[in-house]
Amino acid sequence: MHSQIPEPLRALVEQLARLPGLGPKSAMRVAMTLLKWPEAETRRLGKGIHDLRDNLHLCSRCGGLSATDPCDICKDxxxxxxxxxxxxxxxxxxxxxxxxxxxxxxxxxxxxxxxxxxxxxxxxxxxxxxxxxxxxxxxxxxxxxxxxxxxxxxxxxxxxxxxxxxxxxxxxxxxxxxxxxxxxxxxxxxxxxxxxxxxxxxxx
The missing domain is CATH 3.40.1360.10 (Dna Topoisomerase Vi A Subunit; Chain: A, domain 2)
Structure with a gap:
């Protein structure tokens, strides 16, 4: 990665590149797109990622992702x-x-x-x-x-x-x-x- 890339951008690109289907170049394109978004949109995305980890759990019955335990399918x-x-x-x-x-x-x-x-x-x-x-x-x-x-x-x-x-x-x-x-x-x-x-x- 180019040495002149600011550290916050470099850190984001490195994290994005760990996602399936995203290499360094694709991750850079995603990061540059996010920089063009309105601040409210980027904050909403960040909150969504944070909430994903906080509010989703594995169902104790089937092992599926759910906001409740057991999940809707298992308790039907x-x-x-x-x-x-x-x-x-x-x-x-x-x-x-x-x-x-x-x-x-x-x-x-x-x-x-x-x-x-x-x-x-x-x-x-x-x-x-x-x-x-x-x-x-x-x-x-x-x-x-x-x-x-x-x-x-x-x-x-x-x-x-x-x-x-x-x-x-x-x-x-x-x-x-x-x-x-x-x-x-x-x-x-x-x-x-x-x-x-x-x-x-x-x-x-």
């Missing part, structure tokens, strides 16, 4: 209590729920196993304890694995399937139908593909 009494859909990330849960075709419970795993990168269940912060606790409650009759169609998702699905079969043999373990393109992530799929994949889900 109209949702089915015997089906649990396991997703990798919170935005995958949003994508599925926005479709309006799934009315069960959710849980966010928080990562995927990646054996080739030496990322196993011990090195990753997977929420396996929360999953096991949910299954031990006795309400769940089917666990739907909606982890995507990547190699890491396949490895994770196999691991979860074996874990559940061993400890909870009465629980059906299914996955989204194989119409999902290889390498696809749930959060990027269109509504109709997701609907059909869920409707025609398969046991694993």
């Amino acid at each position: 009494e109209n949702r089915s209590r015997d089906t649990l859909c396991l997703v990798n990330e919170w935005d995958s849960m949003l994508t599925l729920d926005e479709g309006g075709f799934y009315h069960g419970q959710y849980m966010i795993l928080g990562g995927l196993l990646a054996p080739l990168a030496n990322m196993d269940s011990d090195s990753l912060d997977l929420d396996l304890d929360r999953l096991i606790s949910r299954l031990e409650e006795g309400e769940i009759r089917e666990l739907i694995l909606a982890l995507g169609a990547t190699i890491d998702a396949e490895n994770t699905a196999s691991f979860i399937r074996n874990l559940v079969r061993k400890r909870f043999p009465h629980i059906r373990v299914s996955r989204l139908a194989q119409g999902i393109p290889l390498g696809a992530e749930v959060k990027y799929m269109d509504r109709e593909t997701l609907r059909q994949s869920l409707q025609y889900r398969q046991d694993i």
